Amino acid sequence: MGETESAAPEAARQELSADVVCVGFGPAMGGFLTTLARGVVNPDGSTAVESRVAPGLPLQVICYERADDVGFGVSGVVTRARALRESFPELEAAQIPLAAPIAEERVLYLLDPIGASRRSATLRGADRLLRAARFALPVADEALELPWTPEFLHKRGGMVLSLGQLNQWVAGQVLQTGAVQIWPGTPVSQALVEGHAVTGVRLVDQGVNRDGTPAEGYLPGMDVKAALTVVGDGPVGPVGRQLDEVFGMPEGHHVREWAVGCKMVVDLAPDRPAKPGTVLHTFGFPEPEIFGFLYVHPGNVASVGIFVPSWFDCPARTSYRYLQHYVQHPALQRYLAGATLRSWGAKSIQESGRRGEPRLAGDGWARIGEGSGSTNVLTGSGVDEAWATGVQLAQGVLELCRSGKPFSRENLEAAYVARRRGSWVEAEGRVAERARDGFGQGVATGLLGMALSGLTGGKVSLGPEPVPPHERIQGVEGWYEGRIPAAEVAALRAECARSGRPLHDALMDRAGWPPIACDGKLLVSHQDALLLGGKVQAPPGYADHVVFLRPELCKACGARTCVAICSGQAITDVPDGVPAFDREKCVHCGACLWNCSQPLEDGSEQGNVAFLAGAGGLHSAEN
Numbered sequence: 006m007g008e009t010e011s012a013a014p015e016a017a018r019q020e021l022s023a024d025v026v027c028v029g030f031g032p033a034m035g036g037f038l039t040t041l042a043r044g045v046v047n048p049d050g051s052t053a054v055e056s057r058v059a060p061g062l063p064l065q066v067i068c069y070e071r072a073d074d075v076g077f078g079v080s081g082v083v084t085r086a087r088a089l090r091e092s093f094p095e096l097e098a099a100q101i102p103l104a105a106p107i108a109e110e111r112v113l114y115l116l117d118p119i120g121a122s123r124r125s126a127t128l129r130g131a132d133r134l135l136r137a138a139r140f141a142l143p144v145a146d147e148a149l150e151l152p153w154t155p156e157f158l159h160k161r162g163g164m165v166l167s168l169g170q171l172n173q174w175v176a177g178q179v180l181q182t183g184a185v186q187i188w189p190g191t192p193v194s195q196a197l198v199e200g201h202a203v204t205g206v207r208l209v210d211q212g213v214n215r216d217g218t219p220a221e222g223y224l225p226g227m228d229v230k231a232a233l234t235v236v237g238d239g240p241v242g243p244v245g246r247q248l249d250e251v252f253g254m255p256e257g258h259h260v261r262e263w264a265v266g267c268k269m270v271v272d273l274a275p276d277r278p279a280k281p282g283t284v285l286h287t288f289g290f291p292e293p294e295i296f297g298f299l300y301v302h303p304g305n306v307a308s309v310g311i312f313v314p315s316w317f318d319c320p321a322r323t324s325y326r327y328l329q330h331y332v333q334h335p336a337l338q339r340y341l342a343g344a345t346l347r348s349w350g351a352k353s354i355q356e357s358g359r360r361g362e363p364r365l366a367g368d369g370w371a372r373i374g375e376g377s378g379s380t381n382v383l384t385g386s387g388v389d390e391a392w393a394t395g396v397q398l399a400q401g402v403l404e405l406c407r408s409g410k411p412f413s414r415e416n417l418e419a420a421y422v423a424r425r426r427g428s429w430v431e432a433e434g435r436v437a438e439r440a441r442d443g444f445g446q447g448v449a450t451g452l453l454g455m456a457l458s459g460l461t462g463g464k465v466s467l468g469p470e471p472v473p474p475h476e477r478i479q480g481v482e483g484w485y486e487g488r489i490p491a492a493e494v495a496a497l498r499a500e501c502a503r504s505g506r507p508l509h510d511a512l513m514d515r516a517g518w519p520p521i522a523c524d525g526k527l528l529v530s531h532q533d534a535l536l537l538g539g540k541v542q543a544p545p546g547y548a549d550h551v552v553f554l555r556p557e558l559c560k561a562c563g564a565r566t567c568v569a570i571c572s573g574q575a576i577t578d579v580p581d582g583v584p585a586f587d588r589e590k591c592v593h594c595g596a597c598l599w600n601c602s603q604p605l606e607d608g609s610e611q612g613n614v615a616f617l618a619g620a621g622g623l624h625s626a627e628n
């Protein structure tokens with residue numbers, strides 16, 4: 006059975022017809038539906054664009070969201086909100102819960118107060134100099150505040166937001182129009198492909214065993230036929246990846262750069278109030294490769310998080326533990342001392358940007374948002390870009406409807422892709438295209454490359470084309486060579502196999518990371534964080550959405566990166582066997598998809614993990 010095939014007998018499947026069917030409800034779909042809804046109905050409620058499947062009525066638009074609620078979203082967010090403001094010219098931050106205008110933006114280089122991070126000799130030397138010169142430089146609390154923030158990083162005039170709250174607010178605005186249906190809790194399993202065209206989507210089967218075979222109460226997922234299928238399923242969406250497989254990527258494009266973002270939303274201590282709209286970007290700790298952020302919302306609430314990128318070669322890469330070390334850094338403790346965890350979440354971010362852009366449109370389909378390569382890795386911005394691509398598609402769709410033209414590839418390219426090519430999303434995406442290549446050669450080159458790209462408008466960059474993530478992941482023994490003797494690594498492996506303790510934790514302990522002293526406030530166990538994050542029980546009767554494709558690859562794999570990276574501890578090690586997957590703990594971050602150390606076959610860009618459409622995850626309303 007292929008990755009997107011279903012075990013359901015065709016005869017039992019129900020069918021529904023719409024004019025436009027949409028996959029995923031994130032900022033991209035928010036922009037699309039906001040614009041479309043305003044165009045299909047006149048202000049007096051009469052039909053402006055007539056449906057073909059329900060003559061006399063307005064265009065019939067249905068959107069399916071996988072998560073249990075439209076407020077699913079794990080993100081920062083600090084954004085210039087240019088596209089959002091164009092859609093809502095009267096928008097004030099106060100209208101959206103947890104939103105605040107940006108008050109100040111700072112960038113900190115964090116020294117390592119513990120001495121456990123893996124720093125190059127140059128970086129260690131630089132750290133010594135900074136400590137020695139701390140009286141003459143803006144160095145305090147083991148951090149250097151950069152005297153100047155490059156222009157390309159600024160979000161002046163923008164806002165800090167909670168993505169969950171933004172999504173909920175937008176959904177409210179869209180639903181008020183009555184022109185669109187949004188169905189949360191409804192994962193789409195695949196696009197319906199007929200020849201060169203997409204003719205709609207198939208929802209996931211229910212009442213099936215873990216392997217997807219029919220069980221008691223079997224209910225085959227409905228087929229929803231539509232003249233246009235809009236795919237905005239984000240960075241790891243299975244429908245977008247299916248289209249990449251079927252229609253191929255444009256020449257020279259690939260999705261090789263990723264990060265998993267892991268964040269907390271916290272209540273700051275009453276005696277440490279922070280100004281809403283404060284924005285802090287950090288780099289240097291807990292590892293030089295790990296970037297971090299802290300954004301202050303109204304009500305003394307803050308978002309704080311880190312990104313573990315695909316160019317971090319270490320196989321012991323648990324983002325949750327690294328986040329716990331991060332929030333204890335003295336420069337973060339300025340804000341976070343006495344803080345209490347409200348919620349937590351994790352999600353992948355697609356960092357290939359413009360170079361990861363897939364085919365944007367074809368007969369009967371179009372792609373928008375992060376899965377369409379809109380995220381800008383130079384400016385660290387994805388929400389506004391995703392929103393803008395949704396707006397551009399909706400404008401194109403309305404234009405085609407009004408002129409009675411079909412949603413063919415040529416028409417969508419003229420009406421949507423051309424708009425996108427002429428917009429700031431494209432211009433800025435081009436500038437950012439090679440900005441991160443330097444990270445392939447180390448952190449210092451990466452930072453310099455970013456600065457050069459940003460300052461020269463993308464004309465200068467450093468470093469070669471990125472390689473697929475699995476080519477970067479090092480084996481445990483190789484990575485710790487010179488730090489932990491091979492015999493000791495072997496002993497730790499054996500001890501972990503006996504006790505069930507995760508090897509990555511044991512290795513981090515041995516590398517000098519202190520144990521996390523959980524205080525039940527800011528520092529809680531990973532499993533407690535899952536509950537605080539609003540873990541939604543995966544409903545019974547769905548197939549497993551994480552599948553290890555070739556058991557023999559897992560059995561021979563010593564790196565076990567999928568176990569280390571798993572944001573929900575849903576993947577656990579089975580020594581010398583195939584890791585176990587527990588759907589109840591999965592938060593759908595998608596990190597296992599790009600964190601496998603073994604390519605599926607020689608020359609393949611895909612690892613040994615299939616990440617399919619599934620239910621459950623986090624009810625992440627404020628992340």
Ligand SMILES: Cc1cc2nc3c(=O)[nH]c(=O)nc-3n(C[C@H](O)[C@H](O)[C@H](O)COP(=O)(O)OP(=O)(O)OC[C@H]3O[C@@H](n4cnc5c(N)ncnc54)[C@H](O)[C@@H]3O)c2cc1C
Binds near residue numbers: 031238
């Ligand atoms: C920790 C973190 C911090 C970030 N910080 C910032 C920041 O400060 N500023 C900024 O601008 N951007 C930031 N980003 C990036 C930003 O969040 C994304 O670029 C943006 O959310 C992309 O929007 P989207 O609509 O394309 O995709 P998404 O927001 O990913 O939405 C896609 C939706 O599709 C749904 N979906 C997926 N598969 C299916 C399916 N099969 N069926 C139905 N639904 C499906 C998902 O559940 C999801 O709700 C951050 C990201 C992370 C992870």
Ligand code: SF4
Binds near residue numbers: 558559560568603613
């Ligand atoms: S999924 Fe990949 S990283 Fe995980 S055990 Fe299998 S081969 Fe190794």
Ligand code: SF4
Binds near residue numbers: 551572573576
């Ligand atoms: S199993 Fe779930 S929680 Fe774990 S890495 Fe994969 S998607 Fe994330």
